[in-house]
Amino acid sequence: MSEREKILGRIREALKVSAPLPGSHGDTSAVHTAAESPASHAREWLPSVGASEAEQFALFAKNAADLKADFQLFASRDDLKAALTKLRDAEKWSRVASHGGELADLACKALGLPVTITDRGYDVQEMEKCDAGITECDALIAQTGGVVVTSRSAGGRALSVLPPHHVVIARREQLVADLPAAFAMLQQKYADNYPSMISFITGPSRTGDIERILVLGAHGPKKLTVLCF
């Protein structure tokens, strides 16, 4: 018998005896017959999010600021491109990494710098020399001030975490209200063919391991910039 069969066998044997439901005060006769999942009403209990796009962007902006992420919302793609070149000059970038995609292409063209493109594989040591990683994203989440990236839509696994500055280029339509909406969107978008990595990024990398003092840029990016139009 394989270990798998042994372990599953032990589990099935153990589960022959019922355990009390939470909050049932030890009554094991209460049978769990919920048709929908217990967490399906999570929206009602998580922190509240306004209904309008304006409220949601305001919430996203506030949360991003609390996280020490830089967020800017532009009226046009030209304004975004201008801000990007300003950022390049202020940060003194000489090389960036990115991936293929409409918004990523737009950003790289605007920057006019040497780019390491990840799409068909790349040299990690070359990416390590890049000042910033420019990626697209799957969603902005108002409730958390966070960004959702995947290995399929953001140039692989390392691009959004290895370079010291992560820049996200997003469209305003990509804003979703809350975490339940983000998971529902991902489930609908990718159905049964998920990217091998989906990551919810909430602020620049950080640690509190030394005396619980917040330090940014522990291993991942020290800076996170979200540019949206």
Add this chain to the structure above:
Amino acid sequence: MSFVSQFKSLASAKTRDLRHRSVIRTALRSYEVVRDKRKAAFQSWESARQAAAETKWEAINHLDEHLVALTAKLEARGTKVHWASNGAQAREIIAQILRDKKARCIIKSKAMTSEEIHLNDALEKEGFTVVESDLGEFIVQLRHEPPYHIVFPSMHLTRGEIKDLFQKELGDAPSDSPEELTMVARRVMRQKYITADVGFTGGNFAIAETGMISITENEGNARLTAALPKTMITLMGIEKVLPRFSDLALFLPMLATAGAGQPMTCYNTMYSGPRQPGESDGPEEWHVVLLDNRRTELLADAEQRDSLHCIRCGACLNVCPIFRNVGGHTYGTTYSGPVGAVITPHLRGLQEWKHLSNASSLCGACTEACPVKIDLHHHLLQNRRNASAGQPSFFEKLAYMIFGIVANEPAFWSLAKKIGWLTQPLQRAVKGSALDPAKAWTKTRDLPPQPLESFKDWWRNRK
């Protein structure tokens, strides 16, 4: 020395160490402030707790079905799933993968299960280089000590101690500023991510519906561990299952809130396979090792089965007055605090580890703090009951039998009180000395004076 003697000895030392107590109190006070703020931001933290508890009930009470579904989906996309009944099997599976890959260096992100099975020691003995990338784990690895807390491994150290450590072990410690010390670790780790042969991670949640493993972290070291090395290994307890992808919308913010007082941890990443066709990077091979290690025994104890609902947030450690005063290392085992006191007797032996369940005033702060409503402090009582039933202490049982006789018979009770009153001068004479039967109390506390007239005397005299 037995585990219980070791515990008592360490507890005595640590409770006398006022500096240590102060460091821990300061750390946990700052945690409490942000935790309360984040809980208040929820529209209903209590409703969230109930839903989380019910979701975990569903996960654990259908564990076999969920594990089968999880495994099928993982394997369909090229992941190799291994099953380990115990730590020895898990270590061997992992070591064999390293041998097959002719690996030399393995970079790890934080995994308490790897502590549980003493993986690092085993791999290092065989000649592999093991690097802990999480800053707190990296620090305690350099100190050759286990993690102090399941979420904050280096909580017990001051910046000065870490500076001295880095100076001694790395020759690199410009100052004691947390920022500069963190940058030292960042620099050290950089090339290790790029050159390591194997990346090793734990797992916070395993999603049965979509065949994913979700990893929660703040630093980004797990993301890098799972991105760059050619081979990735994930070790996870079988109890980490959640039924649905959408369950994460509830569990991720609750884990962050209860565990660290954050609205969301910085990186929450779901992996569904090794590098897929069309993807530009990622491990060519992903091995997931599912660990039992006596969890199925805990599962079989229906009364305490909900201990397997634990999401390892550490909230119970943070509020526990015992933990706060003795610290994580005193427990002498991987899982400390209230959850450790509950599960360790099951995972490592009831009679050898029952003292962890005994070392509690049963205040219930843990149960109140638990985001998935595990009945922690009542489980401590149940462990005590099971331990005494299995191996009663002759003297304790006798003492309670006598106490029962005295309590049930008014004449004996009255006599006992009189004896107590009469021997007070004697008590005062031997107070605190080796002759004092109440030494455990009187070493640090005065005994209350016993009045001549008890309540029952007064009540009787009223008539």
Add this chain to the structure above:
Amino acid sequence: MTVTLFIPCFIDALFPRAGISMVEILERLGHTVVCPPEIACCGQPPFNSGYWDEARTIAAPVLEKLKDAEAVVIGSGSCGAMVKKFYPELFKNTPHAELAKQVAARTWEFSDFLVSKLGVTDLGAKFPHKVTFHDGCHGLRELGIKTAPRALLGNVGGLEFVEMKEESCCGFGGTFSAKFPMISTAMGEVKCAAATETGADFIVSNDSSCLMHIQGLLSRQGSPLKTIHLAEVLNQR
């Protein structure tokens, strides 16, 4: 009504004034008080240590004596929790199972009885001192008692109430205090420091066992801070 007052073993032997105060308060409110002389202990010490057979030996006669009580009032949060929350657990699958549930339903801790059952918060008491309150953990977490004692203290003439900055277990925990005295003492030190920081003259509690431990530490420290049971405060006129 007729109130069956269950005075815990340590109040009987060590802090009778607390019990006497409870009797006087209830009688002043017009109720008949009975104190069954045969009931000495609720059985919590063996129960907490895991010796449930021995606990049942003590607790079963207690249940029998309380069988016909109209209302059972217990003078401590921990003993109250024992009868109200733990007796049903202790007697599960035994002949006393049903009786345990019935008695539990008719049992209250003293302050909870006054406020929740009798609807009384003003006893016309006077206690012109600065006080702080220690919530015994069993009363707080097993019985949910937090507002009742504060409502009662709020109506005491001349009393200035100040809350401790942090809430934590005093460290008594029954036999825990003797089995793990170093941890018990450390926890008590934290409690004493929190109480001292309030500048209060008295620490009040609805649990004498907690106060016994806290007072033991305060006396050893030579602290001027004094401890007093809630019932005694409410009986001061």
